[in-house]
Amino acid sequence: MIDPTPAHPWQAVGLSRNLRKKPLPVLVDGRPVVLFRDEAGNARALHDRCPHRHAPLSGGKVVAGEIECPYHGWRFQGSGALSALPCHLGDLPKIGVPAFAVHEEEGILFLARKPGPPPYAFLASGPETIAMRLENRVRSTVLDVAENILDATHTHFTHKGLLRGLGSRRYRVQVSVTAGPGWVEAVYEGEPRQEGLVSKLLEGQRGKGVARFLAPGIAELEFWGKNKLNLSTTFHLRQESPETVHGIAILAGPRQHGLGYVKAALLRPFFQVALRQDQDILEASSRNAAAFDRPAPVVGPLDVLRLAIADILEGRIPSFAGTTVSHVMEL
Ligand code: FES
Ligand SMILES: [Fe+2]
Numbered sequence: 001m002i003d004p005t006p007a008h009p010w011q012a013v014g015l016s017r018n019l020r021k022k023p024l025p026v027l028v029d030g031r032p033v034v035l036f037r038d039e040a041g042n043a044r045a046l047h048d049r050c051p052h053r054h055a056p057l058s059g060g061k062v063v064a065g066e067i068e069c070p071y072h073g074w075r076f077q078g079s080g081a082l083s084a085l086p087c088h089l090g091d092l093p094k095i096g097v098p099a100f101a102v103h104e105e106e107g108i109l110f111l112a113r114k115p116g117p118p119p120y121a122f123l124a125s126g127p128e129t130i131a132m133r134l135e136n137r138v139r140s141t142v143l144d145v146a147e148n149i150l151d152a153t154h155t156h157f158t159h160k161g162l163l164r165g166l167g168s169r170r171y172r173v174q175v176s177v178t179a180g181p182g183w184v185e186a187v188y189e190g191e192p193r194q195e196g197l198v199s200k201l202l203e204g205q206r207g208k209g210v211a212r213f214l215a216p217g218i219a220e221l222e223f224w225g226k227n228k229l230n231l232s233t234t235f236h237l238r239q240e241s242p243e244t245v246h247g248i249a250i251l252a253g254p255r256q257h258g259l260g261y262v263k264a265a266l267l268r269p270f271f272q273v274a275l276r277q278d279q280d281i282l283e284a285s286s287r288n289a290a291a292f293d294r295p296a297p298v299v300g301p302l303d304v305l306r307l308a309i310a311d312i313l314e315g316r317i318p319s320f321a322g323t324t325v326s327h328v329m330e331l
């Protein structure tokens with residue numbers, strides 16, 4: 001299991017809008033964690049296991065900002081300390097549940113074993129940006145999902161007609177790949193406006209495109225117009241269990257005096273279809289690999305990010321860090 005590196009301790013575990021009055025169970029590195037809101041409305045996170053008889057606390061309820069176990073009603077504060085033991089007279093025993101640090105940023109719930117500097121949420125966040133947030137799960141690995149998001153070559157096939165046109169016309173594109181500790185980035189230049197439905201809806205003149213991966217599990221795409229960023233998508237990925245990748249996707253673009261809202265509303269269903277297409281092919285590939293005893297995949301000549309993403313996920317610096325690797329391909 002990949003542990004978040006000390007420099008990037010935060011994992012995006014859910015959306016703020018899904019944490020209201022009821023406790024929210026999530027899986028973190030294969031273990032159940034419960035989130036709830038204290039009386040001040042701050043999100044808190046504890047191991048989702050009552051120390052008494054190990055009942056899941058998420059099956060209980062939130063009472064006055066504390067979480068009450070569904071079995072015998074023991075209650076715990078956001079710090080994890082026991083605060084009530086029904087039917088007991090006298091002092092409370094000193095018992096607690098391990099707690100996590102929680103940080104909410106831009107509508108996303110981030111969790112860490114220890115607090116640290118605030119997490120990165122997404123590109124160009126702030127009042128001039130409108131953002132749409134989605135949550136998703138795929139039976140796959142973070143490496144395969146991140147590569148899928150950042151890979152330009154599958155769009156002709158997996159998303160034919162949606163992100164790409166129906167024709168087979170291709171354009172020669174320059175790709176420059178750079179890397180450093182905890183990041184890798186590919187810049188695509190020379191692509192004209194694409195012909196898929198989504199591209200038609202969104203983009204004016206097409207400038208460059210950027211695909212990057214950041215530790216601990218952030219896959220991000222930038223679509224530039226002539227001089228400005230038209231759209232970015234940021235995916236926070238984590239291996240929530242050995243089988244499943246949890247993802248939070250943020251689609252962000254300029255507000256454009258309200259026009260941005262119209263575009264976002266129109267775009268949402270397309271984005272969901274694209275996510276479903278990717279999910280289907282990733283899950284089919286993962287099942288198929290398992291049927292063949294998970295052989296090592298071939299890294300093809302156009303898989304320009306795969307090895308660097310694998311390095312970053314394993315805490316290594318990509319081998320070509322500090323240099324620029326150039327490719328030319330037809331997209
Ligand atoms: S199991 Fe939680 S109070 Fe008994
Ligand atoms: Fe895709």
